[in-house]
Amino acid sequence: MKITVKLTNKESIIKFEADQFLVPNGNFEFNNIDEAKPSPLAQELFYLPFVKKVYIASNFIAIERYDIVEWKDVQNEVAEQIEAFINSGKTIITAENIVTKTAVTVYAESTPNPSVLKFAANKKIVIQSIEFNSIDDTKFAPLALALFQFPFVKSVFFDDNFVSITKYDIAEWDDITLELREFIKHFLETGKTVVEDAVYQNEVNTQIKIDKEDAINSALDTTSKRIISILEEYIKPAVASDGGNIEFQSYNPITKRVSVILQGACSGCPSSTFTLKNGIETMLKEMLNDDVLTVEALNG
Template identity: 60%
Template sequence: MYKVAIKETNNPLIIKFELDEFIVKNQSFEFKNIDEAKNSPLAQQLFYLPFVKTVYISGNFIAIERFSIVEWKDVQNEVAEQIESFINDGGIIVKIEENSTKKTPVTIYAENTPNPAVLKFVSNKLLTKTMIECKNIDDTVASPLAKELFKFSFIKEIFIDENYISITKYEVANWDDVTLEIRTFIKEFIETGNIVVDESLIVKTEIHKNQQEDYFDKLDVTSQQIINILEEYIKPAVQSDGGNIMFDSFDPTEKRVKVILQGACSGCPSSTFTLKNGIENMLKDMLKDQDIKVEAINA
């Protein structure tokens, strides 16, 4: 269900009615009368209100310029309710010729992570069976989606695993300003049948090889126990925060466990606290060894 928010503008005659999703993509429309609005049933309905002078439709908002016969404070709530009802009842906003490609409905929602620079975009559909991390556009050979996302100048890194995408931004951008744009872009990219990750093109790095069963079977018993603990007790919580954790090595002499952090966990300000007060304590307790130390390697 769409929800309409009323936003004032610098022009006292114009009010914006914003929605929480884009209603038109890469186009803007301006209608000055009901005849010009023949391709917009919504705008036509709005012109039946005697105080409506001009209707603008763009991105995620409808802006209306009024005649001076009324004040916005007297009618804006009524207009917002009318727009909201029209759209939620399935009314057509603007008739736009679309290609014949059938879209597959996808739900994408954004989640905060412990890392303020990272936002997690979750899909209701599986995106990949093999995780992929892209530090820059050169790493996107196997992910057409990641390649397109890097065209947004504020995106620094991308991590994709199972049904979520963790995106790290540069400080130049604020999540409040770009979240809706990114969420809509990902949703439309997937819905039109584009490939998120081509797993056949993923380069099998040491990180990937170390996740295979034959590698696990060659490890000592303690290392195998550590991996099982990480996979069963720690990884689900880390993934819920938009990150990933993997076993790297165990030094039995120093009792040092090295783990690889990815996604939202990589470079996260709270990752050191999590390692020492969460993962390390859990390993000490479950392995019955208080000398265990955990060291993180940011992938």
Template identity: 60%
Template sequence: MQTYKVSIRETSNNAIIKFEVNQFITNHQSFEFENIDDAKSSPLAQQLFYLPFVKKVYISGHFIAVERFNIVEWSDVQDEVAEQIEAYLNDGGIVITSSEPPGKKVPVTIYAESTPNPSVMKFVANKKIVNALFEFTSIDEAQHSPLATALFHFPFVKSVFIEENYVSVTKYDMADWQDITMELREFIKNFIADGKEVIKAQAVEAMQHSHAQSEQKFEALDDTSKAIVNILEEYVKPAVASDGGNIQFISYDASQKNVSVLLQGACSGCPSSTYTLKSGIENMLKQMMPGKVETVEAING
């Protein structure tokens, strides 16, 4: 069984703290409770209202936001609250008892956004749909993603890339985006609105195991490789994510001063990826790590 982990996130309102969970705790639904009587449908919220400083509880797909009265400061109690929520969830505590009425859809909007790769369209949701990134290049690979599996039943879908709040779809040349974009947008919107599972729990567990292995790999890297990874994470990943893709460090050859990276999603096979690598990523690494990096080469995912 997957272990729940809770992390603390500050908000723009210093009276409110978000306790983010490493997996979804409601079926893409959101609930707000003003007091313990109002929270009859949520044993978790009721548990929190027993704390004298809790003023309001908001529960969403992957976090619990708590507003406090001014009798305490969050810095004094937030760790204790996070531990309490984590223990409650790991003990099998119920988050919400009453579900949405049958047939009622979860409010969701999806818009289509073009990417630098003419074969890829990015479908962006107004809410978080997964907690990690997943790439599927065939229906066999997509067995842990009901959404990706369903998308592969469209004959023009070549690959599917899913990250926090969007789905990138790569098409075969047999179809034009002007003919299929609306169909895909409506399909993805209805799939999420119906409360269907985007990624199965087994895939999330496997991803977390993989993430733990990645952290171990990072610690085993030499100092130069670690510096390259940090630069890619901070400066490059956000830019390629906005285009519906992802980049991962593969290796660093000190003798050749060469960096190998993996391109995924919209970045994979993109005609402009070579230009981006040479004029963008390669130049950045050469400037930020003089004498250490000369070339960057990409492997398409």
């Protein structure tokens, strides 16, 4: 078998094309040596200090490099190494050990809170909203646990098809957005569990959560039920688009005070909290025809 070097439109990536088929079915991507366990060839390539990513297709191997070298200085040696490996008869892929990937798109969106960025996927990732403010809460949430390994991650919020991440001020979004997006994309593509059922069934998340169905079936007064209905229909969709969430906590019929919990991008930013509080208060006053009503917005 002969290997030919082929340039690509990205300087950091080069293709090593074979004159016959390498693997019978599928395309395989490996981001580090641990992921490459099903491929002895990919593992061998990761021992080269400049190899960042290995992609094996039916008739070629693509390698993405780190910037410590230029391809022109090493490409011929790599081609010879690949050619020697294949011609020795060694196994390229042990297909039964491959984790099947599902195509996932993840894109980053800004939010009204400058400390929070929303990462939206083209698939549903959780069945209900849930927030993690500490790594101690993530026992049954593998993705949240993984994200807290980044030193700049302060809190993580999941809802429907997105993740909202709150960062510490030590990092700038321009420096970490791509890294986080690629990390989340890879996590979802490999089919790993985002949140285990135990989080929902055992209420591991200690935040007060009263969804619409629970409220309707509970002994809440009529006004409380009406407030929940307004929040669900008019407020939640708007704040979700900005990477946040709002939950009803309580209504005091004597003081006419409504307490709500803000999560994700809605939480922690004084200006956005003030704006959202006033917007909710104005809407509830109008829809409930009660000018005395006030809203208390609590950070989750």
